[in-house]
Amino acid sequence: MPSKEYLQAERNQPWREALRKTMKNKERTDLPRVKMPEQPPEVRIHNFREVNLGLTPEQALAESHRCLDCVDPTCITGCPVEINIPKFIKNIERGEILEAAKTLKETNALPAVCGRVCPQERQCESQCFYVQKLKKQAVAIGYLERFAADYERESGHISIPETAPANGIKIAVAGSGPAGLAFAGDMAKMGYDVTVFEALHELGGVLRYGIPEFRLPNTIVEVEIEGLKKMGVKFVTNCIVGKTISQEDLKEMGYRGLFIGSGAGLPNFMHIPGENLIGVMSCNEYLTRVNLMQAADPESDTPIHRGKKVAVIGGGNTAMDAVRTARRLGAEKAMIVYRRSEEEMPARIEEVKHAKEEGVEFFTLHNPLRYEGDENGHVQRMLLQRMKLGEPDASGRRRPIPIEGDTLWVDVDEVIVSVGVSPNPLIPSSFAGLEVTPHGTIVVDGETMQTSVEYIFAGGDIVRGGATVILAMGDGRKAAKGMDAWLKKTL
Incomplete structure (x- = not known):
């Protein structure tokens, strides 16, 4: 944890007070939405560096001041992983940026990723009071999420979510994409012994192979995964569930539950x-x-x-x-x-x-x-x-x-x-008892993400047939809750 002296120094940086004075006499609803700094088009088409450059501290503080801290924060209902959006934004407004990042990690295993690639304009921001009632531009929730996550990473004081005492129950995850990572993070918090099996030689699934560096740098994905490792999640690469290791192998290795997050790669x-x-x-x-x-x-x-x-x-x-x-x-x-x-x-x-x-x-x-x-x-x-x-x-x-x-x-x-993708049939065809739709997606209970095989849960594109990163993560969180409840009933 950062020292008290470090946190106090961060709170007292001169730009914070100067900006507060500037905004003091302005109504929050009169403040314009921040604009994200970008590489100029004529420059960026010649490189693979990130296009969006991130908010400055001054911009982030000004934008956080726009948040009205609604009594009924409908923005949260628009977030598939249920981030406490007003709480993290108000932490930024108070200058408690590391606390803002900590708040994000309570429900989001990949905040720096989501701050970059989530379609906030169709999710949390679409439910913002500014949009719903004032017919103005929403608070830039995604930009602020990215700012808090990047600030924490660059500060060197990266918080690791607390985990419950180890319960010794082994859980396997097929696929290290957003659904698998979100599931693994939540299960690790609950004390489970989680191992993620990835078919490719690099971790991250679609975050690595599907999204270019100019939109999501690989270093960002690597730091997020490193945080999961520090929570105790183990990773095995070059291992294809359903081929390298079978359904029977997983049982013999002592895994009591399996989450399938193998995506839609066809x-x-x-x-x-x-x-x-x-x-x-x-x-x-x-x-x-x-x-x-x-x-x-x-x-x-x-x-x-x-x-x-x-x-x-x-x-x-x-x-x-x-x-x-x-x-x-x-x-x-x-x-x-x-x-x-x-x-x-x-x-x-x-x-x-x-x-x-x-x-x-x-x-x-x-x-x-x-x-x-x-x-x-x-x-x-x-x-x-x-x-x-x-x-x-x-x-x-x-x-x-x-x-x-x-x-x-x-x-x-x-x-x-680029007219869509279909699920890889390897796992559905090699795991006995899984119910599959005519489109090749795995059938699950919508509330728990449990499949027709009671110890197997699934989420992300293998269930949806192609969706966003944040929807896949929402599935992973829902599956973790469902599997935890099921295990507690059966063990």
Whole structure:
């Protein structure tokens, strides 16, 4: 723990009092929302450093002052991991930033990650009093979460959540992505002996292979995982549950419960002519090779083709990650092709904004019909169908309808397909008794995340079929609570 002298010095830094005086006579609701400092677009497209630079202490204190500390904090209901948002923000306002970080860790195993990649505008911030009642911009909860987590890390005084006395009960986790890490953290707090098995050689799951450095630096993920290790969580890499070790092996090793958080790693394709051409690949492969296998380095053992005219098919965050990666790898023309309008895009507003600033061209209301290649079998152009929006479909978004006879050819030399993912069938097919949906996702009880095999719980993309980091973490927390209750009844 930091010394009393250190904490007092932090509270008494001159900028705190100066800023308090500046804000003294202003109503909280009159203060403008802070703007996140960023690398300029013309600079950042030539590097993989983080685009958002983080708030200064002055900015964070000013933004924390906007929080109204509502009697009924609806922002908490919008948070899948139930962070006590007013409490951590008020700690920042008082200058107790390390206490703010400690508050975050009470319910969030990965605050520095969530502060960067969570879609706060659709979750906690959408429920903020400013949005709901005042029709103004929400308190920048995500920015403040990142600030508190980064401040703690950079201070060198990183708090480790308290854990209950060890109970000797062994629990296994398949997958070190956000669902598995959240589950492991909560189970460790309750005194369980937790081991996380990861199929790849690096920990973090989608946080490592799916999200580029310019949005989530690997060092951030590593520090968060190091905190879990200090809580007693053990990690085993290069180990595929269902293949390297079986269901029977886990039982023989003494594990009394298993959480499956293996994600959804199988890419979907559109099954249109030309998808087998050289230069057409899944977004999953593209980002994994760049993020995890150093494929951006020409000297890498697995270098990647650097297209000059790159099209990314899809409108989610993963598509934005891919098209912005392509720009950094030298694409002169980088395009998003999406069959609906921009309003229906599932990507974060910030990611779309950043992509546009970086010169990405948006072909909304367009859908690829086919790809054609050159004499060497390399993709050369794509035929796009113009679309219009009809009535809403099952997702609530308006259904895209082709405009008869309205097509155009566009030159491309690389196509990255980002139209969703499916769960890897390895665990569902190799574990006896698991109930699986026709889509390959594991069936669970919505309250406890328990599967049809009573000692197995599951969450994240293996259940949802593709969702956000924070929803996966919410599943992990819910599963930890459910498994703890089940174990206490049965042991």
